[in-house]
Amino acid sequence: MTPWNHKNRSKSGQPLVEPLMPLALIWLLITLALAVAPHAGELPVWLTLLFYAVAGWRGVIAVRNQALPPRWLLLPLALLVGAGVLIEYRTLLGRDAGVALLTAMTACKLLETRGLRDGVVLVFLGYLLVMSNLLYSQEILMVAWLFAVVVVMLAAQTMIYRQHAGLTGFAPLRLAGKMLVQAIPVMLILFVLFPRIPGPLWGLPKDAYQGRTGLSEEMSPGSVSELSKSDEVAFRVRFMNSPPPLRQLYWRGPVLWNFDGRKWTRHEELQANTPVAFTPEGAVVEYAVIMEPSNRRWLLALDLPASLPPRTGMTPSFQLLRDQPVNEVYRYEVHSYPAYRTGELTTLERSRALRLPGRGNPRAQELAAEWRARDPRPEALVNAALTLFREQAFYYTLTPPLLGVNSVDDFLFRTRQGFCEHYASAFVFLMRSAGVPARIVTGYQGGERNAMGDYLIVRQADAHAWAEVWLPERGWVRVDPTSAVAPNRIHEGLYAAVADPGSLPFLMRRGGSSEWLRQLALSWDLLNNSWNEWVLAYGPDRQKELLSGLGFGPVDWGEMTIAMIVALSGFGLIFTALRWRRRFARDPVARSWQRFCARLARRGLARGPHEGPLAFTERVAMQRPELAVPAQEIGKLYGALRYGPVAPAAAVRRLQQLTRRFRA
Amino acid sequence: MLQNLRRRFETWVVRRHPPATDPVALTRRRLYILPTRYGYAFAALLFLLFLWAVNYSNSMGFAFTFLLAAVALNSMWRAHDNLLGLVIHPGVAEPVFAGQAARFSYRLEQPGLDPRYGVALQWRDGLPQYVDVPAQGSATVMLTIPAERRGWLQPGPIRVLTRFPLGLLQAWSWVTFERSGLAYPRPRGRRPLPASLPGGGGSSIGEQGLGSEDYAGFRSYAPGDSPRRIAWKAVTRGGPLLVKRFTDQARPELWLDWRLLGIDNVEPRLEQLCQWVLQADGAGLQYGLWLPGRQIPPASGAVHRRRCLEALALFRYEGQR
Numbered sequence: 001m002t003p004w005n006h007k008n009r010s011k012s013g014q015p016l017v018e019p020l021m022p023l024a025l026i027w028l029l030i031t032l033a034l035a036v037a038p039h040a041g042e043l044p045v046w047l048t049l050l051f052y053a054v055a056g057w058r059g060v061i062a063v064r065n066q067a068l069p070p071r072w073l074l075l076p077l078a079l080l081v082g083a084g085v086l087i088e089y090r091t092l093l094g095r096d097a098g099v100a101l102l103t104a105m106t107a108c109k110l111l112e113t114r115g116l117r118d119g120v121v122l123v124f125l126g127y128l129l130v131m132s133n134l135l136y137s138q139e140i141l142m143v144a145w146l147f148a149v150v151v152v153m154l155a156a157q158t159m160i161y162r163q164h165a166g167l168t169g170f171a172p173l174r175l176a177g178k179m180l181v182q183a184i185p186v187m188l189i190l191f192v193l194f195p196r197i198p199g200p201l202w203g204l205p206k207d208a209y210q211g212r213t214g215l216s217e218e219m220s221p222g223s224v225s226e227l228s229k230s231d232e233v234a235f236r237v238r239f240m241n242s243p244p245p246l247r248q249l250y251w252r253g254p255v256l257w258n259f260d261g262r263k264w265t266r267h268e269e270l271q272a273n274t275p276v277a278f279t280p281e282g283a284v285v286e287y288a289v290i291m292e293p294s295n296r297r298w299l300l301a302l303d304l305p306a307s308l309p310p311r312t313g314m315t316p317s318f319q320l321l322r323d324q325p326v327n328e329v330y331r332y333e334v335h336s337y338p339a340y341r342t343g344e345l346t347t348l349e350r351s352r353a354l355r356l357p358g359r360g361n362p363r364a365q366e367l368a369a370e371w372r373a374r375d376p377r378p379e380a381l382v383n384a385a386l387t388l389f390r391e392q393a394f395y396y397t398l399t400p401p402l403l404g405v406n407s408v409d410d411f412l413f414r415t416r417q418g419f420c421e422h423y424a425s426a427f428v429f430l431m432r433s434a435g436v437p438a439r440i441v442t443g444y445q446g447g448e449r450n451a452m453g454d455y456l457i458v459r460q461a462d463a464h465a466w467a468e469v470w471l472p473e474r475g476w477v478r479v480d481p482t483s484a485v486a487p488n489r490i491h492e493g494l495y496a497a498v499a500d501p502g503s504l505p506f507l508m509r510r511g512g513s514s515e516w517l518r519q520l521a522l523s524w525d526l527l528n529n530s531w532n533e534w535v536l537a538y539g540p541d542r543q544k545e546l547l548s549g550l551g552f553g554p555v556d557w558g559e560m561t562i563a564m565i566v567a568l569s570g571f572g573l574i575f576t577a578l579r580w581r582r583r584f585a586r587d588p589v590a591r592s593w594q595r596f597c598a599r600l601a602r603r604g605l606a607r608g609p610h611e612g613p614l615a616f617t618e619r620v621a622m623q624r625p626e627l628a629v630p631a632q633e634i635g636k637l638y639g640a641l642r643y644g645p646v647a648p649a650a651a652v653r654r655l656q657q658l659t660r661r662f663r664a
Numbered sequence: 665m666l667q668n669l670r671r672r673f674e675t676w677v678v679r680r681h682p683p684a685t686d687p688v689a690l691t692r693r694r695l696y697i698l699p700t701r702y703g704y705a706f707a708a709l710l711f712l713l714f715l716w717a718v719n720y721s722n723s724m725g726f727a728f729t730f731l732l733a734a735v736a737l738n739s740m741w742r743a744h745d746n747l748l749g750l751v752i753h754p755g756v757a758e759p760v761f762a763g764q765a766a767r768f769s770y771r772l773e774q775p776g777l778d779p780r781y782g783v784a785l786q787w788r789d790g791l792p793q794y795v796d797v798p799a800q801g802s803a804t805v806m807l808t809i810p811a812e813r814r815g816w817l818q819p820g821p822i823r824v825l826t827r828f829p830l831g832l833l834q835a836w837s838w839v840t841f842e843r844s845g846l847a848y849p850r851p852r853g854r855r856p857l858p859a860s861l862p863g864g865g866g867s868s869i870g871e872q873g874l875g876s877e878d879y880a881g882f883r884s885y886a887p888g889d890s891p892r893r894i895a896w897k898a899v900t901r902g903g904p905l906l907v908k909r910f911t912d913q914a915r916p917e918l919w920l921d922w923r924l925l926g927i928d929n930v931e932p933r934l935e936q937l938c939q940w941v942l943q944a945d946g947a948g949l950q951y952g953l954w955l956p957g958r959q960i961p962p963a964s965g966a967v968h969r970r971r972c973l974e975a976l977a978l979f980r981y982e983g984q985r
Contacts, residue, residue: 120702120831124709127732131713131725138724146728154735158829163782166796175829179742183734190730200719328721536723587776610686642775 018116022062024159025113027172028122029055029062031152032110035129036103038142043100044088050081054107069111078108099132119160126153138329140531151176185571193564195557196540198311198324213460214294215442217254220263221403221411224442225419228398228494230460231507233292234444235300236529237456240286244302246446247490248338250466250478251300251458253443255317259432261357262407264425264440271313271321275306278318278475280337288333290533294326300443300458302336303478309334310541316349317439331537342475345437353437353470361408361429368433378436378471382479385430389423389484392416396486397499420489423481424465437470441478446493453526461494461508588652589641592659596634599662613639627662634658674838678821683840687753687773690824694837697744703832706736736832743835746783746826749776750797755807757817757845759973761938765808766817766845772824773802782828787819811847814934814977819844848973853936855925857943860918882906889965917962918944918951920972934976941976945969955979 033055040048061068081104082092089097106125113122130146130153154176158164167175213230216223235251256264285302299312299320308314309332311323320334345353356365371384395417403410403422408429411422418426424440431438445464447456466480483490489497495510506514507521538546547555547563555563597607600620607616617635621628637655681694688694699707710733717725755768774780774797784792785805795803809819825836882895885905895906920940925933937953944951945964952962953972958979960972 120705124705127709127713131716131728134722134724134728135720138722143724150728150731154830157831161782161827161831163784163794164828166779166781179735179738179829180731183731183738186734186737187727187731190733191727194726194730196726197718199721201715202719324721328723535727538723539721590775 019162020113020116020119020160021162021165022065024119024156025062026059027152027156027159028119028126029059029110031149031156032106032122032126032129034149034152035126035133035146036106038133038136038145039099039103039129042096042136043103044084046084047081047088047100047103051103051107054110058110058113068114071112074108074112077111078105081105081108095135099135102128102132116160116162120157123153123157123160126156138536140527147180151180154179186568189564189567189571191538192543192546193560193567195560195564196543198540200324214296215253215444215463217256217266217296218263219256219421219425219440219442219465221407221418221422221425222400224421224463224465225398225400227463228419228461228508229503229505231505232460233525233528234294234458234460234462235289235291236532237447237458238288238290238454238533239456240288243287243449243456244285244338246493248302249446249456250303250441250464250480251444251447252303252305252318252320252441253300254298254441255315255319255468256440256442257317257352258355259357259425259429261360261405267352269315269317269319271315273308273313275308276314276316276318278304278306278337278343279341280306280339281341282337282339284335284337286333286335288331288533290329290331290529290537291326292532293328293330297321297323297325299326299330299332299334301334303338304340304342305334305336307333307335310544328539329532329536330539331533331542340475344475345470350437350470353439354432354435356429356432361406363406363409364412364426364429365433367412368430371430372434376435378469381431381434381436382469385427386479386481386484388412389427389481394418394423394485395499396482396489396497398503399500420482421465423485424467427479427481428467431467431469439468441466441468445480445490448493450522450526450529452523453529455529457525457529459508461505588656589638592655593634593638593642596638596659596662600631613642630658630662634662674821677838678840681838681840683818683842685754685842687751688839688841689751690747690749690837690839692748694839695744695747695835696837697740697833697835699832700827700834703736703834706732706832710736736830739830740833742829743826743833746780746828747824747835747837750774750780750783750824752785752822752824752839753802754841755819755822755844757809759846759848759970759977760811761848762811762814762850764847765810766847768807768809768817768819768845770805770807770822771802772797772805774799776800780826780828783824783826786823786825792823792825811845814847814849814931815981816843816978817845817847818842846974846977848977849931849934849938851935851939851942853932853939855936855940857940857947857949858918858921858924860949918949919954919962920944920951921954922956923954930980934979938973938976941969941972 033052036043036048036051043051060066082101085097085100085104086092089100091097092101102125106122106129109118109122109125113119126149130149133142133146136142151173155172158167158172158175164172213227213232214234215227254266257267258265284306287302289300291299299309299322301320304318305314305320308320309322312332313321313323315321322330368381371381375381375384393416396419397417398419400418400422401415403415408426411418411426428438428440442463442465444458444462445466446462447458449456464482466478466482468476468478471477480490486497493510494508495501495504498504501509507518509518543560544555547560552559552563593613597616600606603624605620605623611619613635617631620631620635624631634655637651637658641651641655677696681688710729713725713729713732716722717729751773753771753773755770757766757768760766770785772780772783772785772795777799779799780797782794783797784794785807786792787807787809790807790809793805793807795805797803807819807822809817811817819841821838821840823836823838825834827834882898885894885907889907893907898904898906920937922933922937925936927933927936937955941951941953948964950962950964951972953960953975955975958975960968960975
């Protein structure tokens with residue numbers, strides 16, 4: 001047994017159960033209920049109900065001092081609940097099932113909570129529950145909620161010890177709050193300087209980042225218009241210099257080469273660790289993107305990116321790919337050239353950019369052959385297609401009719417109503433049929449400027465698909481067929497362009513009676529953006545950037561550790577100094593007396609440890625009669641102030657005065 | 665190995681802070697702090713949370729882990745400060761007989777302005793006795809310590825400890841006080857009381873001659889006097905505590921004599937003498953105690969009994985630890 005442990009055993013060797021304070025248990029139940037509350041949306045209803053029922057029941061048992069359910073009941077119950085989770089999720093691993101299991105086991109633990117040790121286990125489970133909430137949301141409101149949960153949890157942790165029962169009422173909460181506030185500087189130092197390791201360390205469960213909408217690496221009719229129903233933020237952008245106009249903001253995402261007649265898919269491409277070369281024409285645009293977690297590897301950048309963020313490569317299609325999927329709020333800086341000229345096409349690329357499915361869509365192919373016979377120049381063919389879209393009765397709509405097997409024919413000659421993916425797909429098909437190398441680019445277009453924060457918000461509803469054709473003189477050239485049908489989409493955004501703006505999500509609408517609400521939402525977004533940019537996006541890359549930016553040059557983790565230790569020690573010193581000062585400031589009587597004793601000690605009259613103030617000053621008076629009068633008064637005053645019932649302020653001042661003047 | 669290390673540490677600590685006779689103030693140099701079982705478990709929990717945060721690249725997960733770590737650090741100096749400056753006064757215990765348990769009461773004083781919560785005293789591996797010490801006040805802790813031998817009781821190092829506020833760390837100190845209580849010999853032995861001698865001075869009213877037979881006026885109260893003899897009527901009239909005096913006619917005198925016992929060993933002799941003292945006192949007899957080098961003339965009463973028992977407890981004590 002180690003010297004710091006209690007040995008609480010009765011004579012028979014049975015360990016005694018240290019009791020848990022019932023009041024603390026009530027607090028603990030409240031905290032756990034608060035910690036589980038944000039999960040209520042994801043957990044199966046029966047489990048949520050079970051948890052709260054058990055917590056309530058345990059509370060009643062504690063208040064009425066009743067007996068707990070017998071122990072033999074617990075194992076079957078735990079197994080039953082575990083089986084329930086298994087049936088619900090078909091697994092016990094993974095994020096969702098893991099959280100469900102954690103909640104279920106906490107409920108079971110409540111039913112066998114008897115002593116102090118069980119209380120400690122519950123507190124630890126509570127901290128795990130707090131953490132599990134962060135896997136679902138790290139937004140400001142959630143973090144504020146969880147902070148409050150931690151305050152109560154710490155108070156409960158203080159109170160589970162029956163020895164701390166002297167803290168009554170709200171004193172434990174006050175203490176917990178004080179501790180948390182005092183802990184914040186150390187937390188900040190650790191947060192900023194603790195060397196961050198890029199995760200994950202091992203494989204994550206498949207459902208780790210479930211429930212995220214966003215662009216996928218495929219495009220079929222309806223897949224982009226589906227996204228237009230979501231006003232979730234995809235990313236935010238802060239421009240370093242003056243931002244380009246809205247119509248130039250093509251945020252490049254996955255580039256799709258392969259077409260099977262209905263669905264476009266990405267082609268697996270090699271990526272280089274350096275930017276792919278092209279000839280810029282015009283000014284550079286520098287900006288930082290603060291990306292929401294997408295669970296995808298690609299990063300979005302303006303056409304065409306000329307630099308690479310850390311741990312990122314570029315494919316020959318100018319697509320940025322990170323080494324790990326973006327599962328955290330991620331901030332990266334890139335610069336792009338909106339005007340450019342790219343290089344030659346390889347034979348392989350040319351054949352891929354012209355490949356069509358073996359059969360299907362005969363009418364579209366016929367139309368393309370007709371155009372080609374009239375004028376085989378690529379520019380003329382592009383114009384022919386755009387003219388078709390512009391002059392025939394094509395409509396831009398969020399709710400296009402369904403298309404049949406020959407999706408391109410169906411769209412071009414029958415329905416003529418579509419969203420951007422319909423136009424892009426039909427356009428690339430026509431170009432390839434006419435012999436012009438072409439490909440689909442998906443991504444986002446435009447965005448909403450938040451004037452309050454001077455940044456751009458790009459939402460999922462801004463998702464877009466356009467085309468690129470390869471022209472002999474200029475290389476890859478962006479052609480957006482949507483702009484031929486609905487020029488407003490590009491110039492003013494989605495709301496101005498669609499025929500049915502009523503089906504847009506609230507935050508994508510403009511004007512109207514609820515405009516003030518939208519402005520309010522923008523203010524809230526500003527707060528969220530700052531939170532994302534400065535707090536959530538602070539990861540391994542940002543950490544290195546920040547420290548290098550402070551003038552330390554490139555920093556490795558060893559230097560970072562040293563910086564952290566230095567900062568922590570600095571804080572420790574300041575903290576200790578403050579405590580000392582306060583200690584003395586708080587006890588002027590002791591300070592005066594110590595000064596008095598120190599002066600006498602320098603003259604060889606040290607106070608013995610056994611001497612009280614009166615005895616000591618008596619001795620001083622005997623040995624140094626010339627000091628008798630002030631010394632004895634000091635002794636009497638100090639004795640009265642120290643051991644008397646109250647310390648009158650006048651007497652304290654008198655003592656200070658006397659000791660200050662005292663010269664031995 | 666661990667046991668050995670612990671013993672060496674304890675002897676080092678005791679040597680560092682030698683036994684004191686005065687109140688001991690807990691200074692920085694006397695305080696030690698280490699994690700408790702739950703503290704180590706908490707460290708493991710923090711490590712788990714950290715891995716979780718790394719694996720999910722969860723920014724707030726890092727913040728939460730670091731916050732808990734910082735709180736643990738904060739609780740470390742709080743535990744330390746919870747003991748710092750406390751003054752432990754030497755324990756006092758009523759005398760007991762060897763083989764009984766002595767109840768030591770220690771006073772914990774907090775001269776400062778902040779109250780101290782959950783401070784315990786612990787003797788060896790006994791249960792820690794917890795108490796709260798109010799600001800600029802004091803609290804008393806009772807420790808039950810078995811008296812194994814007669815003589816001065818020396819409980820050895822007493823641990824002052826606290827786990828306030830979170831129970832993750834234990835701050836502690838050792839205080840050792842010299843002689844803090846007395847143990848009389850264990851009353852044991854089957855020999856009957858020796859025969860009494862006829863009374864020496866007839867009807868004397870001396871200190872030794874206080875009887876209970878005939879009323880002989882008042883004298884002022886002295887500690888140890890039987891409450892039955894106090895003149896309560898005088899007290900109710902507002903007068904001083906007075907004790908009625910009685911005289912006995914020729915009370916027999918009893919000597920409890922070391923030399924009467926033909927036992928070789930010292931301890932059994934003392935135990936028998938102790939038994940005799942209790943029997944004689946119980947019978948209300950006048951008795952004297954004869955020890956080599958120490959004689960107590962015959963008398964009776966609580967004070968006399970105490971004198972005799974103390975003499976027995978400390979007889980040839982110097983050689984013993």
